[in-house]
Amino acid sequence: MKSIAKKKGPIRQSAGDRTFTIVNTIIMGLITIVIVYPLWYVLVASLTDPVIVNSGKLLLYPESFYTQGYSRAFSYGPLWTGYKNTLVYTVVGTAIALLCTIPAGYALSRMDLPGRRGIMFLFTFTMFFNGGIIPLYLVVQNLHIYDTIWAVVLPVAVSAYNLIVCRSFFESGIPVEMLEAAKIDGCDDFTFFFQFVIPLSSTIIAVMCLFYATALWNMFFNPLMFLSGKDKMPLQVVLRDLVLTNQASTITSSAEEIAMRQKLAEQLKYCIVVLAAAPLLIVYPFLQKYFAQGVMLGAVKG
Protein backbone atom coordinates (compact mmCIF):
# COMPACT_ATOMS: atom_id res chain seq x y z
CA MET A 1 0.00 0.00 0.00
CA LYS A 2 2.70 2.42 1.04
CA SER A 3 4.82 1.84 -2.05
CA ILE A 4 1.92 2.66 -4.36
CA ALA A 5 1.31 5.89 -2.54
CA LYS A 6 4.95 6.82 -2.88
CA LYS A 7 4.99 6.30 -6.61
CA LYS A 8 2.09 8.69 -7.13
CA GLY A 9 2.99 11.91 -5.41
CA PRO A 10 5.08 11.30 -2.41
CA ILE A 11 6.09 14.61 -0.84
CA ARG A 12 2.98 16.80 -0.82
CA GLN A 13 0.59 14.01 -0.02
CA SER A 14 2.51 12.40 2.79
CA ALA A 15 3.07 15.84 4.35
CA GLY A 16 -0.68 16.44 4.47
CA ASP A 17 -1.24 12.99 5.81
CA ARG A 18 1.45 13.46 8.38
CA THR A 19 -0.23 16.61 9.66
CA PHE A 20 -3.47 14.67 9.82
CA THR A 21 -1.82 11.89 11.77
CA ILE A 22 -0.32 14.34 14.26
CA VAL A 23 -3.60 16.22 14.76
CA ASN A 24 -5.50 12.95 15.05
CA THR A 25 -3.05 11.59 17.60
CA ILE A 26 -3.42 14.76 19.67
CA ILE A 27 -7.22 14.57 19.53
CA MET A 28 -7.21 10.91 20.54
CA GLY A 29 -4.77 11.65 23.35
CA LEU A 30 -7.00 14.44 24.65
CA ILE A 31 -10.09 12.24 24.49
CA THR A 32 -8.29 9.54 26.44
CA ILE A 33 -7.23 12.04 29.10
CA VAL A 34 -10.74 13.50 29.37
CA ILE A 35 -12.14 10.03 29.88
CA VAL A 36 -9.50 8.68 32.24
CA TYR A 37 -8.58 11.68 34.33
CA PRO A 38 -11.88 12.15 36.25
CA LEU A 39 -11.76 8.46 37.19
CA TRP A 40 -8.09 8.62 38.11
CA TYR A 41 -8.73 11.80 40.10
CA VAL A 42 -11.44 10.13 42.19
CA LEU A 43 -9.16 7.17 42.86
CA VAL A 44 -6.24 9.41 43.85
CA ALA A 45 -8.49 11.65 45.95
CA SER A 46 -9.72 8.60 47.86
CA LEU A 47 -6.11 8.03 48.94
CA THR A 48 -5.03 11.62 49.56
CA ASP A 49 -5.29 13.84 52.62
CA PRO A 50 -8.69 15.61 52.31
CA VAL A 51 -7.06 18.96 53.04
CA ILE A 52 -5.15 18.72 49.77
CA VAL A 53 -8.16 17.38 47.87
CA ASN A 54 -10.36 20.22 49.13
CA SER A 55 -7.89 22.83 47.98
CA GLY A 56 -8.97 21.99 44.45
CA LYS A 57 -5.48 21.03 43.40
CA LEU A 58 -4.78 19.07 40.24
CA LEU A 59 -3.83 15.63 41.53
CA LEU A 60 -1.69 13.27 39.54
CA TYR A 61 -0.78 10.83 42.32
CA PRO A 62 -1.57 10.61 46.07
CA GLU A 63 0.68 13.40 47.35
CA SER A 64 0.24 12.67 51.00
CA PHE A 65 -0.91 9.14 51.40
CA TYR A 66 -3.97 8.85 53.59
CA THR A 67 -5.95 5.66 54.04
CA GLN A 68 -8.29 6.70 56.83
CA GLY A 69 -11.08 7.12 54.34
CA TYR A 70 -10.98 3.45 53.44
CA SER A 71 -10.67 2.30 57.03
CA ARG A 72 -13.71 4.46 57.81
CA ALA A 73 -15.52 3.16 54.75
CA PHE A 74 -14.86 -0.43 55.73
CA SER A 75 -16.24 0.15 59.20
CA TYR A 76 -19.29 1.98 57.82
CA GLY A 77 -22.17 -0.47 58.33
CA PRO A 78 -24.65 0.70 55.65
CA LEU A 79 -21.97 0.26 53.01
CA TRP A 80 -21.69 -3.46 53.68
CA THR A 81 -25.45 -3.90 53.85
CA GLY A 82 -25.65 -2.07 50.53
CA TYR A 83 -22.92 -4.18 48.99
CA LYS A 84 -24.53 -7.40 50.15
CA ASN A 85 -27.95 -6.32 48.86
CA THR A 86 -26.58 -5.24 45.51
CA LEU A 87 -24.71 -8.51 45.16
CA VAL A 88 -27.84 -10.54 45.93
CA TYR A 89 -30.04 -8.46 43.58
CA THR A 90 -27.45 -8.68 40.81
CA VAL A 91 -26.91 -12.44 41.06
CA VAL A 92 -30.58 -13.39 41.52
CA GLY A 93 -31.74 -10.81 38.99
CA THR A 94 -29.25 -11.90 36.34
CA ALA A 95 -30.15 -15.58 36.85
CA ILE A 96 -33.87 -14.84 36.42
CA ALA A 97 -33.22 -12.61 33.43
CA LEU A 98 -31.16 -15.31 31.71
CA LEU A 99 -33.83 -17.90 32.45
CA CYS A 100 -36.43 -15.70 30.78
CA THR A 101 -34.41 -14.25 27.92
CA ILE A 102 -32.25 -17.09 26.56
CA PRO A 103 -35.01 -19.71 26.03
CA ALA A 104 -37.40 -17.06 24.68
CA GLY A 105 -34.71 -15.74 22.35
CA TYR A 106 -34.20 -19.22 20.99
CA ALA A 107 -37.92 -19.93 20.59
CA LEU A 108 -38.41 -16.65 18.74
CA SER A 109 -35.48 -17.43 16.44
CA ARG A 110 -37.31 -20.51 15.15
CA MET A 111 -38.94 -19.69 11.83
CA ASP A 112 -41.40 -22.54 12.29
CA LEU A 113 -42.88 -21.15 15.52
CA PRO A 114 -46.53 -20.29 14.87
CA GLY A 115 -47.25 -16.71 15.91
CA ARG A 116 -43.59 -15.75 15.94
CA ARG A 117 -44.02 -12.34 14.33
CA GLY A 118 -46.97 -11.40 16.50
CA ILE A 119 -45.23 -12.31 19.74
CA MET A 120 -42.09 -10.52 18.63
CA PHE A 121 -44.13 -7.41 17.89
CA LEU A 122 -45.62 -7.47 21.39
CA PHE A 123 -42.12 -7.50 22.86
CA THR A 124 -40.70 -4.87 20.50
CA PHE A 125 -43.62 -2.56 21.21
CA THR A 126 -42.54 -2.35 24.85
CA MET A 127 -39.31 -0.68 23.71
CA PHE A 128 -41.23 2.30 22.41
CA PHE A 129 -44.24 2.51 24.66
CA ASN A 130 -44.79 1.58 28.27
CA GLY A 131 -47.17 2.22 31.10
CA GLY A 132 -44.84 4.53 32.96
CA ILE A 133 -43.82 4.54 36.59
CA ILE A 134 -47.14 5.03 38.38
CA PRO A 135 -48.93 2.07 36.73
CA LEU A 136 -45.83 -0.08 37.31
CA TYR A 137 -45.82 0.96 40.95
CA LEU A 138 -49.48 -0.08 41.25
CA VAL A 139 -48.70 -3.44 39.63
CA VAL A 140 -45.90 -4.04 42.12
CA GLN A 141 -48.34 -3.33 44.93
CA ASN A 142 -51.11 -5.48 43.45
CA LEU A 143 -48.75 -8.43 43.10
CA HIS A 144 -47.83 -8.01 46.78
CA ILE A 145 -44.12 -7.88 46.02
CA TYR A 146 -43.62 -4.32 47.29
CA ASP A 147 -40.58 -4.09 49.60
CA THR A 148 -39.26 -7.52 48.58
CA ILE A 149 -36.36 -8.54 46.36
CA TRP A 150 -38.89 -9.46 43.64
CA ALA A 151 -39.93 -5.83 43.26
CA VAL A 152 -36.33 -5.08 42.33
CA VAL A 153 -35.50 -7.99 40.03
CA LEU A 154 -38.76 -8.96 38.29
CA PRO A 155 -39.68 -5.69 36.52
CA VAL A 156 -36.30 -5.78 34.74
CA ALA A 157 -36.24 -9.55 34.07
CA VAL A 158 -36.67 -9.06 30.32
CA SER A 159 -35.42 -6.23 28.18
CA ALA A 160 -36.84 -6.28 24.67
CA TYR A 161 -33.54 -5.05 23.32
CA ASN A 162 -31.63 -7.95 24.91
CA LEU A 163 -34.25 -10.36 23.63
CA ILE A 164 -33.69 -9.10 20.10
CA VAL A 165 -29.92 -9.51 20.54
CA CYS A 166 -30.48 -13.11 21.65
CA ARG A 167 -32.83 -13.90 18.83
CA SER A 168 -30.38 -12.51 16.26
CA PHE A 169 -27.62 -14.61 17.79
CA PHE A 170 -29.58 -17.83 17.47
CA GLU A 171 -30.84 -16.95 13.99
CA SER A 172 -27.30 -16.55 12.70
CA GLY A 173 -25.53 -19.01 14.99
CA ILE A 174 -27.65 -22.17 14.87
CA PRO A 175 -27.89 -23.58 11.33
CA VAL A 176 -31.29 -24.92 10.26
CA GLU A 177 -29.57 -28.04 8.91
CA MET A 178 -28.44 -28.91 12.41
CA LEU A 179 -32.02 -28.83 13.69
CA GLU A 180 -33.25 -30.89 10.75
CA ALA A 181 -30.56 -33.51 11.27
CA ALA A 182 -31.36 -33.71 14.98
CA LYS A 183 -35.08 -34.02 14.24
CA ILE A 184 -34.44 -36.94 11.92
CA ASP A 185 -32.61 -38.61 14.80
CA GLY A 186 -35.77 -38.20 16.86
CA CYS A 187 -34.67 -35.19 18.88
CA ASP A 188 -37.47 -33.01 20.27
CA ASP A 189 -37.25 -29.24 20.85
CA PHE A 190 -36.28 -29.52 24.51
CA THR A 191 -33.48 -31.98 23.87
CA PHE A 192 -32.23 -29.92 20.97
CA PHE A 193 -32.26 -26.73 23.03
CA PHE A 194 -30.51 -28.17 26.07
CA GLN A 195 -28.07 -30.51 24.34
CA PHE A 196 -27.16 -28.62 21.19
CA VAL A 197 -28.12 -24.96 21.51
CA ILE A 198 -26.97 -24.21 25.08
CA PRO A 199 -23.44 -25.61 24.57
CA LEU A 200 -23.07 -23.30 21.54
CA SER A 201 -24.34 -20.27 23.43
CA SER A 202 -21.46 -19.28 25.70
CA THR A 203 -20.97 -15.99 23.80
CA ILE A 204 -24.56 -14.88 24.09
CA ILE A 205 -24.78 -15.99 27.71
CA ALA A 206 -21.71 -13.90 28.52
CA VAL A 207 -23.16 -10.89 26.71
CA MET A 208 -26.50 -11.21 28.49
CA CYS A 209 -24.80 -11.66 31.86
CA LEU A 210 -22.85 -8.47 31.34
CA PHE A 211 -25.82 -6.43 30.07
CA TYR A 212 -28.24 -7.54 32.77
CA ALA A 213 -25.68 -7.53 35.60
CA THR A 214 -24.57 -3.99 34.71
CA ALA A 215 -28.17 -2.78 34.73
CA LEU A 216 -28.91 -4.48 38.04
CA TRP A 217 -25.69 -3.41 39.71
CA ASN A 218 -26.27 0.21 38.72
CA MET A 219 -29.99 0.27 39.42
CA PHE A 220 -31.09 3.10 41.63
CA PHE A 221 -34.62 4.23 40.94
CA ASN A 222 -36.58 0.99 41.10
CA PRO A 223 -35.21 0.06 44.55
CA LEU A 224 -35.93 3.59 45.74
CA MET A 225 -39.53 3.33 44.54
CA PHE A 226 -40.31 -0.29 45.30
CA LEU A 227 -38.48 -0.82 48.59
CA SER A 228 -39.09 0.89 51.90
CA GLY A 229 -36.78 -0.87 54.38
CA LYS A 230 -33.44 0.91 54.79
CA ASP A 231 -31.74 -2.45 55.35
CA LYS A 232 -32.86 -3.60 51.87
CA MET A 233 -31.43 -0.70 49.92
CA PRO A 234 -28.70 -1.45 47.38
CA LEU A 235 -25.30 0.20 47.18
CA GLN A 236 -26.42 2.92 44.74
CA VAL A 237 -29.04 4.20 47.16
CA VAL A 238 -26.51 4.17 50.03
CA LEU A 239 -24.12 6.09 47.81
CA ARG A 240 -26.77 8.63 46.89
CA ASP A 241 -27.72 9.20 50.52
CA LEU A 242 -24.12 9.69 51.47
CA VAL A 243 -22.78 11.78 48.62
CA LEU A 244 -25.68 13.67 47.15
CA THR A 245 -28.06 14.35 50.01
CA ASN A 246 -25.10 15.40 52.11
CA GLN A 247 -24.24 17.82 49.37
CA ALA A 248 -27.78 19.18 49.40
CA SER A 249 -27.54 19.90 53.12
CA THR A 250 -24.27 21.79 52.71
CA ILE A 251 -25.95 24.28 50.43
CA THR A 252 -28.00 25.63 53.30
CA SER A 253 -25.38 25.62 56.04
CA SER A 254 -22.69 28.20 56.66
CA ALA A 255 -19.31 28.00 55.00
CA GLU A 256 -17.35 27.18 58.14
CA GLU A 257 -19.73 24.47 59.18
CA ILE A 258 -19.34 22.89 55.74
CA ALA A 259 -15.57 22.91 56.01
CA MET A 260 -15.60 21.11 59.33
CA ARG A 261 -18.07 18.46 58.44
CA GLN A 262 -16.94 17.99 54.91
CA LYS A 263 -13.35 17.35 55.80
CA LEU A 264 -14.42 14.16 57.47
CA ALA A 265 -17.16 13.20 55.09
CA GLU A 266 -15.38 14.08 51.88
CA GLN A 267 -12.87 11.30 52.00
CA LEU A 268 -15.51 8.73 52.69
CA LYS A 269 -17.43 9.86 49.60
CA TYR A 270 -14.49 9.31 47.31
CA CYS A 271 -13.82 5.90 48.81
CA ILE A 272 -17.40 4.78 48.41
CA VAL A 273 -17.59 6.00 44.81
CA VAL A 274 -14.46 3.95 44.11
CA LEU A 275 -15.89 0.89 45.83
CA ALA A 276 -19.18 1.21 43.94
CA ALA A 277 -17.61 1.67 40.53
CA ALA A 278 -14.61 -0.65 40.78
CA PRO A 279 -16.19 -4.11 40.26
CA LEU A 280 -17.66 -3.31 36.83
CA LEU A 281 -14.63 -1.33 35.72
CA ILE A 282 -12.40 -4.28 36.56
CA VAL A 283 -14.61 -6.85 34.84
CA TYR A 284 -15.67 -5.16 31.59
CA PRO A 285 -12.31 -5.16 29.75
CA PHE A 286 -12.32 -8.97 29.86
CA LEU A 287 -15.78 -9.12 28.37
CA GLN A 288 -15.51 -6.38 25.78
CA LYS A 289 -15.06 -8.78 22.91
CA TYR A 290 -18.46 -10.17 23.79
CA PHE A 291 -20.42 -7.01 24.34
CA ALA A 292 -19.14 -5.45 21.13
CA GLN A 293 -20.54 -8.52 19.42
CA GLY A 294 -23.77 -8.12 21.37
CA VAL A 295 -24.26 -4.54 20.24
CA MET A 296 -23.70 -5.64 16.65
CA LEU A 297 -26.24 -8.43 16.92
CA GLY A 298 -28.79 -5.98 18.27
CA ALA A 299 -28.23 -3.69 15.33
CA VAL A 300 -28.65 -6.38 12.69
CA LYS A 301 -32.40 -6.02 12.80
CA GLY A 302 -34.03 -3.92 15.45
Added chain:
Amino acid sequence: MDGGKQRKWTLQKVLGSWQLYVLLLPAVIWLVLFAYYPMYGLLIAFKDFKGRMGILGSPWAEPLFKHFETFFSTSIAVNAIWNTVAISVLTLLVGFPVPVIFALLLNQIRHTKVRKAVQTISYAPYFLSTVVIVSIISMLFSANGLVNGVVTSTGEKEIFFTSQPEWFRPLYIGSSVWQSMGFNAIIYIAALVGISPEYYEAAIVDGATRFQRIMRIDLPLILPTVILMLILNVGNIMNVGYEKAFLMQNSMNTTVSELISTYVYKVGLQQAQYSFATAVGLFNSVVNFILLVIVNFVSKKFSDISIF
Protein backbone atom coordinates in the same frame (compact mmCIF):
# COMPACT_ATOMS: atom_id res chain seq x y z
CA MET B 1 -49.80 -9.21 11.25
CA ASP B 2 -48.81 -12.74 12.11
CA GLY B 3 -49.12 -16.04 10.31
CA GLY B 4 -47.22 -15.53 7.08
CA LYS B 5 -48.87 -16.27 3.78
CA GLN B 6 -46.80 -19.35 3.18
CA ARG B 7 -47.28 -20.82 6.66
CA LYS B 8 -50.82 -21.81 7.49
CA TRP B 9 -51.87 -21.93 11.12
CA THR B 10 -53.01 -25.38 11.95
CA LEU B 11 -53.85 -26.80 15.32
CA GLN B 12 -51.39 -29.58 14.65
CA LYS B 13 -48.58 -27.12 14.09
CA VAL B 14 -49.35 -25.16 17.24
CA LEU B 15 -49.56 -28.33 19.31
CA GLY B 16 -46.41 -29.70 17.71
CA SER B 17 -44.51 -26.62 18.88
CA TRP B 18 -45.64 -26.85 22.48
CA GLN B 19 -42.10 -27.25 23.74
CA LEU B 20 -41.10 -23.99 22.08
CA TYR B 21 -44.02 -22.27 23.78
CA VAL B 22 -42.81 -23.65 27.11
CA LEU B 23 -39.40 -22.07 26.43
CA LEU B 24 -41.20 -18.84 25.69
CA LEU B 25 -43.40 -19.00 28.77
CA PRO B 26 -41.26 -17.21 31.41
CA ALA B 27 -40.74 -14.23 29.11
CA VAL B 28 -44.42 -14.12 28.18
CA ILE B 29 -45.46 -14.16 31.84
CA TRP B 30 -43.12 -11.21 32.35
CA LEU B 31 -44.60 -9.51 29.29
CA VAL B 32 -48.12 -9.82 30.64
CA LEU B 33 -47.34 -8.84 34.24
CA PHE B 34 -44.75 -6.12 33.85
CA ALA B 35 -45.36 -4.68 30.38
CA TYR B 36 -49.04 -4.98 29.43
CA TYR B 37 -50.63 -5.04 32.86
CA PRO B 38 -49.09 -1.59 33.55
CA MET B 39 -50.42 -0.41 30.18
CA TYR B 40 -53.86 -1.45 31.29
CA GLY B 41 -53.16 0.61 34.42
CA LEU B 42 -52.95 3.66 32.15
CA LEU B 43 -56.74 3.69 32.38
CA ILE B 44 -56.43 5.54 35.66
CA ALA B 45 -55.30 8.59 33.70
CA PHE B 46 -59.00 8.90 32.80
CA LYS B 47 -60.32 8.04 36.24
CA ASP B 48 -60.28 9.38 39.76
CA PHE B 49 -58.23 6.53 41.10
CA LYS B 50 -58.88 5.41 44.65
CA GLY B 51 -56.60 2.67 45.94
CA ARG B 52 -59.24 0.61 47.69
CA MET B 53 -61.62 0.62 44.68
CA GLY B 54 -59.05 -0.71 42.24
CA ILE B 55 -58.53 0.33 38.66
CA LEU B 56 -61.92 -0.78 37.33
CA GLY B 57 -63.90 0.24 40.40
CA SER B 58 -62.67 3.80 40.53
CA PRO B 59 -65.05 6.37 39.03
CA TRP B 60 -64.35 7.90 35.61
CA ALA B 61 -62.92 11.39 35.66
CA GLU B 62 -65.46 14.10 34.98
CA PRO B 63 -64.78 15.26 32.27
CA LEU B 64 -62.75 12.38 30.92
CA PHE B 65 -59.68 14.49 30.18
CA LYS B 66 -59.82 16.34 33.47
CA HIS B 67 -56.29 15.46 34.55
CA PHE B 68 -54.82 16.42 31.20
CA GLU B 69 -56.65 19.75 31.35
CA THR B 70 -55.39 20.34 34.88
CA PHE B 71 -51.85 19.66 33.74
CA PHE B 72 -52.01 22.07 30.83
CA SER B 73 -53.55 24.77 32.97
CA THR B 74 -50.53 24.85 35.26
CA SER B 75 -47.49 26.96 34.55
CA ILE B 76 -45.34 23.93 35.40
CA ALA B 77 -46.61 22.13 32.29
CA VAL B 78 -45.17 24.54 29.75
CA ASN B 79 -41.93 24.74 31.69
CA ALA B 80 -41.51 20.97 32.09
CA ILE B 81 -42.33 20.29 28.43
CA TRP B 82 -39.91 23.00 27.34
CA ASN B 83 -37.16 21.69 29.63
CA THR B 84 -37.67 18.14 28.37
CA VAL B 85 -37.54 19.17 24.71
CA ALA B 86 -34.58 21.49 25.28
CA ILE B 87 -32.44 18.97 27.10
CA SER B 88 -33.12 16.15 24.66
CA VAL B 89 -32.69 18.22 21.50
CA LEU B 90 -29.42 19.64 22.84
CA THR B 91 -28.23 16.20 23.92
CA LEU B 92 -29.00 14.88 20.45
CA LEU B 93 -27.31 17.79 18.66
CA VAL B 94 -24.15 17.50 20.72
CA GLY B 95 -24.21 13.84 21.60
CA PHE B 96 -25.16 12.26 18.29
CA PRO B 97 -22.27 13.38 16.05
CA VAL B 98 -19.56 12.82 18.67
CA PRO B 99 -19.47 8.98 18.54
CA VAL B 100 -19.51 9.09 14.72
CA ILE B 101 -16.52 11.44 14.62
CA PHE B 102 -14.77 9.47 17.34
CA ALA B 103 -15.20 6.22 15.39
CA LEU B 104 -13.93 7.81 12.15
CA LEU B 105 -10.84 9.21 13.85
CA LEU B 106 -10.17 6.11 15.89
CA ASN B 107 -10.28 4.07 12.71
CA GLN B 108 -7.36 6.13 11.41
CA ILE B 109 -4.99 4.99 14.15
CA ARG B 110 -2.55 2.59 12.55
CA HIS B 111 -1.21 0.80 15.60
CA THR B 112 -3.71 -1.93 16.39
CA LYS B 113 -2.69 -2.06 20.04
CA VAL B 114 -3.09 1.67 20.58
CA ARG B 115 -6.42 1.65 18.76
CA LYS B 116 -7.70 -1.24 20.86
CA ALA B 117 -6.51 0.39 24.06
CA VAL B 118 -8.20 3.73 23.32
CA GLN B 119 -11.36 1.91 22.39
CA THR B 120 -11.39 -0.12 25.61
CA ILE B 121 -10.81 3.00 27.70
CA SER B 122 -13.61 4.81 25.91
CA TYR B 123 -16.15 2.22 27.12
CA ALA B 124 -15.28 2.70 30.79
CA PRO B 125 -17.73 5.47 31.73
CA TYR B 126 -20.60 3.48 30.24
CA PHE B 127 -20.33 1.01 33.09
CA LEU B 128 -20.68 3.64 35.78
CA SER B 129 -24.08 4.11 37.36
CA THR B 130 -25.98 7.37 37.16
CA VAL B 131 -25.42 7.83 40.88
CA VAL B 132 -21.67 7.48 40.45
CA ILE B 133 -21.65 9.89 37.50
CA VAL B 134 -23.63 12.53 39.39
CA SER B 135 -21.42 11.95 42.45
CA ILE B 136 -18.31 12.56 40.37
CA ILE B 137 -19.88 15.70 38.92
CA SER B 138 -20.68 16.98 42.39
CA MET B 139 -17.12 16.31 43.53
CA LEU B 140 -15.27 17.77 40.57
CA PHE B 141 -17.54 20.80 40.25
CA SER B 142 -18.05 21.60 43.93
CA ALA B 143 -17.11 25.03 45.29
CA ASN B 144 -13.71 23.76 46.44
CA GLY B 145 -13.37 21.05 43.83
CA LEU B 146 -10.90 20.46 41.04
CA VAL B 147 -12.62 22.56 38.38
CA ASN B 148 -12.99 25.55 40.66
CA GLY B 149 -9.35 25.07 41.65
CA VAL B 150 -8.49 25.67 38.00
CA VAL B 151 -10.97 28.56 37.74
CA THR B 152 -9.62 30.37 40.80
CA SER B 153 -6.02 29.82 39.75
CA THR B 154 -6.72 31.97 36.69
CA GLY B 155 -7.82 34.74 39.02
CA GLU B 156 -11.54 34.28 38.47
CA LYS B 157 -14.07 33.90 41.27
CA GLU B 158 -15.30 30.37 41.92
CA ILE B 159 -18.46 29.29 40.10
CA PHE B 160 -21.24 27.40 41.87
CA PHE B 161 -21.77 24.92 39.05
CA THR B 162 -24.14 22.51 40.76
CA SER B 163 -26.55 25.14 42.04
CA GLN B 164 -26.65 27.64 39.20
CA PRO B 165 -29.46 26.94 36.73
CA GLU B 166 -27.41 27.98 33.69
CA TRP B 167 -24.88 25.23 34.40
CA PHE B 168 -27.42 22.43 34.68
CA ARG B 169 -27.69 21.71 30.96
CA PRO B 170 -23.97 21.89 30.16
CA LEU B 171 -23.21 19.50 33.01
CA TYR B 172 -26.07 17.17 32.14
CA ILE B 173 -25.23 17.03 28.45
CA GLY B 174 -21.48 17.03 28.89
CA SER B 175 -21.56 14.12 31.28
CA SER B 176 -23.96 12.20 29.00
CA VAL B 177 -21.62 12.60 26.06
CA TRP B 178 -18.67 11.64 28.27
CA GLN B 179 -20.47 8.55 29.45
CA SER B 180 -21.86 7.18 26.22
CA MET B 181 -19.47 8.27 23.47
CA GLY B 182 -17.33 5.13 23.48
CA PHE B 183 -20.19 2.70 23.77
CA ASN B 184 -22.27 4.39 21.09
CA ALA B 185 -19.26 4.33 18.79
CA ILE B 186 -19.07 0.49 18.85
CA ILE B 187 -21.60 0.12 16.10
CA TYR B 188 -19.85 2.61 13.81
CA ILE B 189 -16.44 1.11 14.51
CA ALA B 190 -17.77 -2.30 13.53
CA ALA B 191 -19.24 -0.83 10.34
CA LEU B 192 -15.87 0.71 9.50
CA VAL B 193 -14.02 -2.55 10.05
CA GLY B 194 -16.31 -4.13 7.48
CA ILE B 195 -15.25 -1.78 4.69
CA SER B 196 -13.26 -3.60 2.01
CA PRO B 197 -9.55 -2.57 1.81
CA GLU B 198 -9.89 -2.41 -1.95
CA TYR B 199 -11.64 0.95 -1.67
CA TYR B 200 -8.69 2.42 0.18
CA GLU B 201 -6.17 0.91 -2.20
CA ALA B 202 -7.98 2.41 -5.16
CA ALA B 203 -8.25 5.77 -3.37
CA ILE B 204 -4.55 5.78 -2.56
CA VAL B 205 -3.69 5.05 -6.18
CA ASP B 206 -5.81 8.08 -7.10
CA GLY B 207 -3.84 10.17 -4.62
CA ALA B 208 -6.58 10.69 -2.03
CA THR B 209 -5.44 12.11 1.29
CA ARG B 210 -6.48 10.45 4.54
CA PHE B 211 -9.00 13.17 5.17
CA GLN B 212 -10.49 12.66 1.71
CA ARG B 213 -10.65 8.92 2.34
CA ILE B 214 -12.69 9.57 5.48
CA MET B 215 -15.07 11.93 3.73
CA ARG B 216 -15.46 9.98 0.48
CA ILE B 217 -15.24 6.37 1.61
CA ASP B 218 -15.80 5.93 5.34
CA LEU B 219 -18.59 8.39 5.86
CA PRO B 220 -20.79 7.36 2.91
CA LEU B 221 -20.36 3.68 3.75
CA ILE B 222 -21.41 4.01 7.38
CA LEU B 223 -24.21 6.45 6.59
CA PRO B 224 -27.02 3.83 6.64
CA THR B 225 -25.97 2.85 10.17
CA VAL B 226 -25.82 6.51 11.16
CA ILE B 227 -29.33 7.16 9.82
CA LEU B 228 -30.71 4.10 11.61
CA MET B 229 -29.27 5.30 14.89
CA LEU B 230 -30.60 8.79 14.22
CA ILE B 231 -34.15 7.47 13.79
CA LEU B 232 -33.90 5.59 17.05
CA ASN B 233 -32.57 8.68 18.82
CA VAL B 234 -35.05 11.14 17.38
CA GLY B 235 -37.83 8.68 18.07
CA ASN B 236 -36.87 8.70 21.71
CA ILE B 237 -36.51 12.42 22.02
CA MET B 238 -39.22 12.91 24.63
CA ASN B 239 -37.98 9.90 26.56
CA VAL B 240 -35.62 11.65 28.91
CA GLY B 241 -34.75 9.47 31.86
CA TYR B 242 -35.73 10.91 35.20
CA GLU B 243 -32.84 9.33 37.10
CA LYS B 244 -30.09 11.74 36.22
CA ALA B 245 -32.17 14.91 36.24
CA PHE B 246 -33.66 13.83 39.55
CA LEU B 247 -30.23 13.25 41.05
CA MET B 248 -28.84 16.52 39.74
CA GLN B 249 -31.86 18.47 40.87
CA ASN B 250 -31.76 20.81 43.84
CA SER B 251 -33.91 23.66 45.06
CA MET B 252 -31.85 26.22 43.16
CA ASN B 253 -32.03 24.73 39.67
CA THR B 254 -35.60 23.45 39.37
CA THR B 255 -36.44 26.10 36.77
CA VAL B 256 -34.36 24.13 34.24
CA SER B 257 -34.08 20.69 35.84
CA GLU B 258 -37.80 19.96 36.24
CA LEU B 259 -38.62 17.60 33.37
CA ILE B 260 -41.92 15.89 32.64
CA SER B 261 -40.52 12.65 34.06
CA THR B 262 -39.23 14.15 37.31
CA TYR B 263 -42.53 15.99 37.71
CA VAL B 264 -44.45 12.72 37.26
CA TYR B 265 -42.35 11.11 39.98
CA LYS B 266 -42.91 14.00 42.36
CA VAL B 267 -46.65 14.41 42.05
CA GLY B 268 -47.22 10.71 41.56
CA LEU B 269 -45.18 8.93 44.16
CA GLN B 270 -44.29 11.69 46.59
CA GLN B 271 -47.72 13.36 46.64
CA ALA B 272 -49.68 10.21 45.71
CA GLN B 273 -51.74 11.91 42.97
CA TYR B 274 -51.78 8.70 40.94
CA SER B 275 -54.32 9.62 38.27
CA PHE B 276 -52.86 13.04 37.59
CA ALA B 277 -49.28 11.78 37.37
CA THR B 278 -50.31 8.90 35.10
CA ALA B 279 -52.05 11.36 32.78
CA VAL B 280 -48.89 13.48 32.56
CA GLY B 281 -46.75 10.40 31.90
CA LEU B 282 -49.20 9.14 29.27
CA PHE B 283 -49.14 12.48 27.48
CA ASN B 284 -45.34 12.22 27.34
CA SER B 285 -45.34 8.63 26.03
CA VAL B 286 -47.94 9.35 23.38
CA VAL B 287 -46.12 12.39 22.03
CA ASN B 288 -42.93 10.36 21.96
CA PHE B 289 -44.57 7.46 20.17
CA ILE B 290 -46.17 9.70 17.54
CA LEU B 291 -42.79 11.29 16.95
CA LEU B 292 -41.17 7.89 16.47
CA VAL B 293 -43.80 6.80 13.96
CA ILE B 294 -43.44 10.05 11.98
CA VAL B 295 -39.63 9.86 11.91
CA ASN B 296 -39.76 6.22 10.90
CA PHE B 297 -42.27 6.98 8.14
CA VAL B 298 -40.26 9.88 6.74
CA SER B 299 -37.06 7.87 6.79
CA LYS B 300 -38.70 4.87 5.13
CA LYS B 301 -39.98 7.12 2.39
CA PHE B 302 -36.74 8.93 1.64
CA SER B 303 -33.97 6.53 2.55
CA ASP B 304 -35.60 3.13 2.70
CA ILE B 305 -34.25 2.70 6.23
CA SER B 306 -36.72 2.01 9.00
CA ILE B 307 -37.03 0.22 12.29
CA PHE B 308 -40.44 -1.23 11.60
